[in-house]
Amino acid sequence: MKSNLNINMHGHVKIFDVDTGEILVDKPNKIHAENMSRCIATALSNKDYFTLYEMHFGNDGTIIDAQGNLTYREPKVTFANDDLYNDKFFKNIDTLDSDNTDTSANKIDIAYTDGNAFTDIIITCTLNYDEPMQSDSNFNLAGVDQNTTDGTTDGNFVFDELGLKSKSADGRNQGLLLSHVVFHPVQKSANRKIQILYTIKVRTNYTAS
Numbered sequence: 001m002k003s004n005l006n007i008n009m010h011g012h013v014k015i016f017d018v019d020t021g022e023i024l025v026d027k028p029n030k031i032h033a034e035n036m037s038r039c040i041a042t043a044l045s046n047k048d049y050f051t052l053y054e055m056h057f058g059n060d061g062t063i064i065d066a067q068g069n070l071t072y073r074e075p076k077v078t079f080a081n082d083d084l085y086n087d088k089f090f091k092n093i094d095t096l097d098s099d100n101t102d103t104s105a106n107k108i109d110i111a112y113t114d115g116n117a118f119t120d121i122i123i124t125c126t127l128n129y130d131e132p133m134q135s136d137s138n139f140n141l142a143g144v145d146q147n148t149t150d151g152t153t154d155g156n157f158v159f160d161e162l163g164l165k166s167k168s169a170d171g172r173n174q175g176l177l178l179s180h181v182v183f184h185p186v187q188k189s190a191n192r193k194i195q196i197l198y199t200i201k202v203r204t205n206y207t208a209s
Contacts, residue, residue: 013027037164057162058161091126
């Protein structure tokens with residue numbers, strides 16, 4: 001008889017206004033099975049890369065027609081080279097990386113209790129009042145209509161999709177997409193501080209065969 005270890009992962013995203021406490025998004029996300037399996041195996045092999053590294057923000061996860069009807073696109077978690085529909089901005093969440101300039105507001109925590117067969121990975125990411133900025137190298141202005149507030153004014157940004165990416169040997173913004181979630185557009189204005197709590201629950205169990 002042999003036993004198999006089954007790994008189940010599911011995630012949840014909560015976005016809220018830090019000052020008012022208003023919850024802007026509260027929904028589950030999709031995990032990219034292929035890319036996540038590769039990262040787990042590589043991390044267990046004690047490699048330097050493929051760990052959780054960046055949170056990415058996009059603005060093309062929804063479609064609004066002429067009548068104002070909103071359609072949500074399907075999360076992109078099928079192919080190894082998947083990416084956000086329109087990846088516009090990212091923040092480093094690795095507390096050991098020099099690119100992360102505020103490790104108290106952008107970080108990864110682990111929640112585990114002895115005896116449980118599950119562990120929570122809790123990713124915190126914060127958009128401060130002046131983020132994103134036009135001068136920020138993490139912000140891609142390519143193809144942006146300069147007459148909109150789509151990141152063209154410091155602190156103003158509309159986003160409707162999020163994804164977690166791994167660390168890559170090729171540098172920043174080059175990692176694998178590990179998860180993706182699409183939601184109603186969120187307005188990040190310059191007078192608003194927004195925080196994202198992105199939780200991935202990792203659960204294991206044995207089956208005998």
